[in-house]
Amino acid sequence: MLEATDTIIQGLLLGGLYALFAIGLSITYGVMRLVNIAHGDFLVLAAYLALWPVTNLEMHPFVAILPVVVLMFCLGYTLQRVVLNRTMGPNFLAPMLATFGMSIILRNGLQQIYHSDSRSFDIGAVGADSIHLGGTIAVGEFPLIVFVVAVILTFATSLLFSNTRIGIALRATSDDAETAGLMGIRANRTYAIALGLSFALLAVGGVFAGIRTTFTPESGPASLLYAFEAVVIGGMGSLWGTFAGAVILGIAQGVGAKLGAGFGVLAGHLVFLAVLAFKPTGLFERSR
Amino acid sequence: MLQVRNLVARYGEFQALFGIDFDLKQGSIVALIGANGAGKSTFLKSIAGQMPNKSGEIRFNSEEISSLPPDRIVRDGISLVPEGRRLFRSLSVEENLKVGSFAGREGRWTLEAIYTLFPQLKDKRHVPATALSGGQQQMVALGRGLMSNPDLLMCDEVSLGLSPSVIKDIYMVFPQIRAEGLSLVVVEQDIDAALRISDYLYCFMHGKVTLHGAPSELTKEQISAAYFGLETA
Numbered sequence: 065m066l067e068a069t070d071t072i073i074q075g076l077l078l079g080g081l082y083a084l085f086a087i088g089l090s091i092t093y094g095v096m097r098l099v100n101i102a103h104g105d106f107l108v109l110a111a112y113l114a115l116w117p118v119t120n121l122e123m124h125p126f127v128a129i130l131p132v133v134v135l136m137f138c139l140g141y142t143l144q145r146v147v148l149n150r151t152m153g154p155n156f157l158a159p160m161l162a163t164f165g166m167s168i169i170l171r172n173g174l175q176q177i178y179h180s181d182s183r184s185f186d187i188g189a190v191g192a193d194s195i196h197l198g199g200t201i202a203v204g205e206f207p208l209i210v211f212v213v214a215v216i217l218t219f220a221t222s223l224l225f226s227n228t229r230i231g232i233a234l235r236a237t238s239d240d241a242e243t244a245g246l247m248g249i250r251a252n253r254t255y256a257i258a259l260g261l262s263f264a265l266l267a268v269g270g271v272f273a274g275i276r277t278t279f280t281p282e283s284g285p286a287s288l289l290y291a292f293e294a295v296v297i298g299g300m301g302s303l304w305g306t307f308a309g310a311v312i313l314g315i316a317q318g319v320g321a322k323l324g325a326g327f328g329v330l331a332g333h334l335v336f337l338a339v340l341a342f343k344p345t346g347l348f349e350r351s352r
Numbered sequence: 353m354l355q356v357r358n359l360v361a362r363y364g365e366f367q368a369l370f371g372i373d374f375d376l377k378q379g380s381i382v383a384l385i386g387a388n389g390a391g392k393s394t395f396l397k398s399i400a401g402q403m404p405n406k407s408g409e410i411r412f413n414s415e416e417i418s419s420l421p422p423d424r425i426v427r428d429g430i431s432l433v434p435e436g437r438r439l440f441r442s443l444s445v446e447e448n449l450k451v452g453s454f455a456g457r458e459g460r461w462t463l464e465a466i467y468t469l470f471p472q473l474k475d476k477r478h479v480p481a482t483a484l485s486g487g488q489q490q491m492v493a494l495g496r497g498l499m500s501n502p503d504l505l506m507c508d509e510v511s512l513g514l515s516p517s518v519i520k521d522i523y524m525v526f527p528q529i530r531a532e533g534l535s536l537v538v539v540e541q542d543i544d545a546a547l548r549i550s551d552y553l554y555c556f557m558h559g560k561v562t563l564h565g566a567p568s569e570l571t572k573e574q575i576s577a578a579y580f581g582l583e584t585a
Contacts, residue, residue: 229454236440236451243438245422246400246431248455248500 067322070201075318077203079294079311080211081276084269085287086294087218088262090306093295095238095258096152099160102167104288106263109170110136110270111185111279112178118185125185125275133267140263144256152255167284174281182278191275210272214307217265222303224261234258266291293336299346308348353378353535354399354430354504359408359418361391361398368394370559371408376504376552381526381536383546385579386556392539393435395556396506400432401425412504426455431502435509435539437493439481446477448492452499459501460532466495469525487518494522498529505529506537511545523549543575557581 085107092098100106114132117123143166151158187206194202225231233254236244241251273279273287290313298309313332320331339347356374360367369391376382384392397403399410401422410418417425426432431452439448449466467474470491476484481492490510497505511519519542526549530536540546546553547567555563555578563570563578 229450232443232447232451233454235442235447239440239442240438242402243434243440244451245402246426246434247451247496248423248426249451250421250423 066199066201071318071322072315073197073201073203074207075315076311077207077211077314078318079314080207080214081269081272081310082290082294082313083214083218083307083310084210084265084272085291086298086306086310087221087303088265088269089288089291090295090298090300090303091221091258091265092262094301095234096255097156098148098152098255098259099156099163100259100262101160101163101288102170102284103163103262103266103291104284104286105167105170105174106136106139106284107266107270107273107287108174108279108281108284110263110267111183111274112174113267114185114271114274115183125187125271129268129271132271133264136263136267137260139260141256141260144259145252148259149252149255152251171281171284178281180280180282182280183274184278185271185275187275206275210276213268213272214310217268218303218307221261221265225303230257290332293332296346297336297339299349302346302348305346305348309346312347353413354537355409355411356399357409357411359395359398359406359410361394361403361406363394363405368559369398369406372559372561374554374561376535376537378503379530379533379535380551381530381538381549382552382554383550384537384539384554384556385541385543385546385575387579388541390556391559392556393508394559396432396508396537396539399425399506400430402432423455426500426502427457429457429501429503431455431497431500431505433493433497433505433507433510435512437489439489439492439496441480441482443481444478445473445481445484445492448481449473449495449499452496453501455500457501461498461501463499466498469498469528470495487514487521490514490518490522494525502534504535504537506539508539509541510538511540511542519545543579555579 089100089103092100110132113135114125114128117128117131118125148159148162151162190205193205195205196202225234233249237249237251237254244251294310294313295306297312298305312335316335317328317332321328354376356372359369359372361369372395386392394403398406401420408418409416412428412430417428440451443451446463449463472488473491473495476488481489494510510522523545526536538549550567553565553567553570554561555575557578563574
């Protein structure tokens with residue numbers, strides 16, 4: 065019994081990391097129906113961007129997250145403004161193909177600069193320490209930090225969408241970009257903010273992922289897959305749905321890994337496929 | 353205030369407007385009538401900047417606006433209440449109204465002023481806009497249009513699909529809106545309603561203006577000839 069609880073708690077905490085992967089993807093899909101194939105590769109890029117201040121300035125990886133978030137926001141904003149807005153239209157394949165191209169460029173570019181050596185961030189004792197919750201259950205300090213950050217950022221993002229002017233503009237543009245234009249809202253600018261926001265959030269996930277395990281220029285597609293699965297399990301267009309989807313994925317992987325080595329990732333995929341088969345709109349779909 | 357000369361507009365290969373001339377004086381209510389497909393909505397969309405494929409001159413307060421995008425035109429003071437209301441379905445009533453103010457024009461029309469104009473909306477302010485009745489939704493659409501504090505408000509078929517008593521409620525506010533210094537263009541299929549509320553009337557048919565004049569100067573026969581294209585005996 066205790067062991068089962070432990071497995072579920074570890075899975076839940078892993079879900080926090082997946083939520084950081086997934087929320088950005090959920091935003092761009094929700095606001096502009098953009099399926100960003102390069103999402104995972106940008107996540108890896110964020111980790112490599114953090115690598116520079118961490119190795120050269122001896123900055124703590126947690127601190128390095130801040131400049132990387134700002135940088136990634138600017139990159140997302142600019143990419144949408146300069147490249148992706150030109151592809152937006154009734155055909156959702158065009159922007160998707162553009163991001164596919166970006167994915168290839170990024171992966172090969174990173175390979176050129178950093179080669180395929182795997183890297184990782186060291187955060188000292190916090191990376192290994194754990195807190196005992198009684199009995200044999202203990203949670204790692206770092207996974208707990210990741211989970212709390214994920215909850216805070218999901219909460220902040222949903223507040224941004226529900227209570228701020230830019231959030232209302234994002235939702236209005238998502239509902240009906242043409243009519244939003246009549247209100248003085250420029251869809252091109254709104255979309256750029258949405259991708260900037262998506263990149264800022266994935267930057268946090270990227271650096272955390274680099275602390276938890278290792279990363280190489282080829283790590284992107286796996287992160288994209290987990291993000292995508294979390295969004296689909298949770299249901300399109302709902303931030304907390306995506307968060308819940310990420311947690312379900314994390315728990316499924318945790319339980320799977322308990323059943324047999326190498327079974328973890330597969331168990332996540334099976335839950336994803338089951339949701340697609342029995343409730344393709346996702347478990348927590350918002351009715352809009 | 354608004355001057356349109358030789359306006360031509362197309363949807364791809366299909367030509368919808370064939371050289372429209374149109375004038376509107378400050379403070380007036382102009383009605384556009386005509387059958388379905390006569391080009392009334394296309395005309396309003398052209399002025400609001402939603403028809404990229406067009407030629408001709410559109411002058412508003414002597415500024416040429418025909419090449420401007422919709423978000424600039426609303427900042428210049430022209431607001432369109434689009435056909436079918438087009439409320440934002442994931443926004444509440446109040447959020448829909450707030451979006452109307454995003455063009456950033458200051459003025460008399462605030463949330464409070466809209467709730468005074470349409471008291472029914474105040475109790476429903478936090479309800480999703482699409483959960484309201486048709487008439488109340490139209491009030492939200494009108495309120496949203498007013499929230500940009502326009503100099504010219506264009507209303508496309510505000511009475512479509514509404515019951516006669518609700519239509520009366522909605523038309524009752526037009527004189528109040530005008531009293532605040534706004535000018536209005538109103539597209540209306542109901543000829544009697546159009547004659548009652550307007551100072552000037554344009555009749556459209558097949559993308560052309562077939563008749564225009566003050567309601568008092570026009571006869572029923574002239575109007576039905578221009579509306580239906582029938583020759584009067």
